[in-house]
Amino acid sequence: MPTKKTKNVRTAKGRSTSSTKWLKRQINDPYVAKAQADGYRSRAAYKLIEMNEKLDLLHSGMSVIDLGAAPGGWSQIAANHGCKVIALDLLEMDPLPGVSFIRIDFSDDEAPGVLLDALGGSGVDLVMSDMAPNTTGHKKTDHLRIIALVEMAYDFAVQILNSGGSFLAKVRQGGTENELLAQMKRDFKTVKHIKPPSSRQESAETYVIAQGFRRRESLE
Numbered sequence: 001m002p003t004k005k006t007k008n009v010r011t012a013k014g015r016s017t018s019s020t021k022w023l024k025r026q027i028n029d030p031y032v033a034k035a036q037a038d039g040y041r042s043r044a045a046y047k048l049i050e051m052n053e054k055l056d057l058l059h060s061g062m063s064v065i066d067l068g069a070a071p072g073g074w075s076q077i078a079a080n081h082g083c084k085v086i087a088l089d090l091l092e093m094d095p096l097p098g099v100s101f102i103r104i105d106f107s108d109d110e111a112p113g114v115l116l117d118a119l120g121g122s123g124v125d126l127v128m129s130d131m132a133p134n135t136t137g138h139k140k141t142d143h144l145r146i147i148a149l150v151e152m153a154y155d156f157a158v159q160i161l162n163s164g165g166s167f168l169a170k171v172r173q174g175g176t177e178n179e180l181l182a183q184m185k186r187d188f189k190t191v192k193h194i195k196p197p198s199s200r201q202e203s204a205e206t207y208v209i210a211q212g213f214r215r216r217e218s219l220e
């Protein structure tokens, strides 16, 4: 990535130290500038680009579910590869060509049904989740929240993935919880963790990628 001189941010009255820190990081982040120049909705787009380069995830004609999609960087990348995307977020997202958007909280009991309706009975080739719950600052609570979202995404994915399909999800460093990881290894040919170069080193996030879905007999 290009390097540039670090710009400082003046602390405004009423702006907390953490938001000043966030702003300074945004202004000085080369991926943020690159995303603007490349016309991507978020710097997160590069994470999917980099993971796709390593894992060969996206192909034209694939059906993809993007959970926690706003503002739309991952959906853009998938659609640019010719995938048909259904995107979901609890926040609003501006329309994108090739992407159907549903605004709903994924932890809402109705969310899986709404997605299934949108699929109209067809299976999907990739379920990807970049969902990140708002952090409370309480480490244990934050950890449990992200685990709960990953588990929900996984339970949903195994119901709708086509044979050979993939599941990609953001997890916390330290990786996926043991029980879920063991289940993934039974359900998929390969399971690994990956931290793309554009994921900030200081960030606790990493991704789990499971490829080669073997449909469970009870689901056939």
Ligand SMILES: C[S@@+](CC[C@H](N)C(=O)[O-])C[C@H]1O[C@@H](n2cnc3c(N)ncnc32)[C@H](O)[C@@H]1O
Residues within 6 Å of the ligand: 041, 042, 044, 045, 067, 068, 069, 070, 071, 072, 073, 074, 075, 088, 089, 090, 091, 104, 105, 106, 107, 130, 131, 132, 133, 134
């Ligand atoms: C890191 S952002 C996703 C960025 C996106 N991948 C991109 O490339 O632009 C995480 C998103 O997860 C969403 N999110 C968090 N919890 C959610 C939930 N329970 N249901 C739906 N979306 C959720 C947030 O609203 C946020 O937009």
